Amino acid sequence: MAAAGAGAGWLLVAAVAALTGHAVFNARLLRRPTMTSTVDEHVAVLLPLRDEAGRVGPCLRALAAQEGVPRLEVIALDDGSTDGTADLVRSYGLRVEAGAPPPPGWLGKPHACHQLAALAPRATALVFVDADVVLAPHAVAAAVGELRASGVDLLCPYPRIVARTAGERLVQPLLQWSWLTFLPLRAMERSPRPSLAAAGGQFLVVDRAGYDRAGGHAGVRGEVLEDVALARAVKRSGGRIALADGSALATCRMYGSWGELVSGYTKSLWAAFGSPAGAAAVVVLLLLLYAAPPLLATVMPAAGLCAYLTGVLGRVVAARATGGRAWPDAVAHPVSIVLFAWLVVRSYRERRRGRLVWRGRRVP
Numbered sequence: 001m002a003a004a005g006a007g008a009g010w011l012l013v014a015a016v017a018a019l020t021g022h023a024v025f026n027a028r029l030l031r032r033p034t035m036t037s038t039v040d041e042h043v044a045v046l047l048p049l050r051d052e053a054g055r056v057g058p059c060l061r062a063l064a065a066q067e068g069v070p071r072l073e074v075i076a077l078d079d080g081s082t083d084g085t086a087d088l089v090r091s092y093g094l095r096v097e098a099g100a101p102p103p104p105g106w107l108g109k110p111h112a113c114h115q116l117a118a119l120a121p122r123a124t125a126l127v128f129v130d131a132d133v134v135l136a137p138h139a140v141a142a143a144v145g146e147l148r149a150s151g152v153d154l155l156c157p158y159p160r161i162v163a164r165t166a167g168e169r170l171v172q173p174l175l176q177w178s179w180l181t182f183l184p185l186r187a188m189e190r191s192p193r194p195s196l197a198a199a200g201g202q203f204l205v206v207d208r209a210g211y212d213r214a215g216g217h218a219g220v221r222g223e224v225l226e227d228v229a230l231a232r233a234v235k236r237s238g239g240r241i242a243l244a245d246g247s248a249l250a251t252c253r254m255y256g257s258w259g260e261l262v263s264g265y266t267k268s269l270w271a272a273f274g275s276p277a278g279a280a281a282v283v284v285l286l287l288l289l290y291a292a293p294p295l296l297a298t299v300m301p302a303a304g305l306c307a308y309l310t311g312v313l314g315r316v317v318a319a320r321a322t323g324g325r326a327w328p329d330a331v332a333h334p335v336s337i338v339l340f341a342w343l344v345v346r347s348y349r350e351r352r353r354g355r356l357v358w359r360g361r362r363v364p
Helices: 002-029 057-064 085-091 108-118 139-150 166-171 174-182 185-190 208-213 216-220 226-236 258-272 276-291 301-322 329-352
Strands: 043-049 072-078 095-098 125-129 133-135 154-161 203-207 241-252
Touching: 002 174, 002 185, 002 276, 002 301, 043 057, 043 085, 043 108, 043 139, 057 085, 057 133, 072 085, 072 108, 085 095, 108 125, 108 216, 108 226, 125 139, 125 208, 139 154, 139 203, 139 241, 154 174, 154 226, 154 301, 166 258, 166 329, 174 301, 174 329, 185 241, 203 208, 203 226, 203 241, 208 226, 216 226, 226 241, 241 301, 258 329, 276 301, 276 329, 301 329
Parallel strands: 043 072, 043 125, 072 095, 154 241
Antiparallel strands: 125 203, 133 241, 154 203
């Protein structure tokens, strides 16, 4: 029995080591956009806004300062704001249009993005940006240049995630860590399978023809995770997608407090797994691989410590590859996984009770 237990412990070490090795491999392959002198095409940066006056200022300043795209237009859509968001956009000399309320069957963000795309009919490249993203002066040129150089239809240059509070620092780094650890990046680019897809809507660059062929945001009108759904739609229509390290191009602080973070993840995590059974399987696997090793170390010190340290190394690799903070945050990786599991459970519970709300609108 002791030998069987020891074997299981070292099998756990091997599994965590294999995943960390995969993260190292992905980090070496990760696309990193470089500055392009000039992008010689019509590019539209599209910014959906709803009650963002308190935080959109840095985003607007950055958009007004973009370089290297002579035929650039920036269009913001005011999606029923009541806090003066539209007036703030105008104060930066940028175009803002009033959005229509989402019709039945549409969620707010897909409808806002759909309207924005319709407002830029001449653009050959569409760049969707969220209000909490701050772009470097060359970001749009570099991202569109990488879109063309890679030959894909949809490119997601993940911004550097800014995390300031303890809760943010525990949870937010899991975004990049998860796809670097578990998603085969080059296979994702080559494979036509829609299920093998990832994307982040904070900063998303799309070829206009590929966007239209995939049905645009109209095709994902009821999706909570409209970014991932759009990437899958691009694949279904015969297009290709890619992820990139956008940490040199953009920063993003998604949530300003623990309460905002919990609300945001509760709203959307249930949609990330396909089914409650799939979510349960993922959560149990993550807890076994990354939360159990400190407990294992109390009875099998060598195996438990090796598994724990190898998991921490994986977090360090992800942070170094994407511009994140490695130390001391990675040391708390088991705590991060436990918090993530709690957020998944909370998301399903609140959905079952019909209590999901975002930006003042109920999520069906």
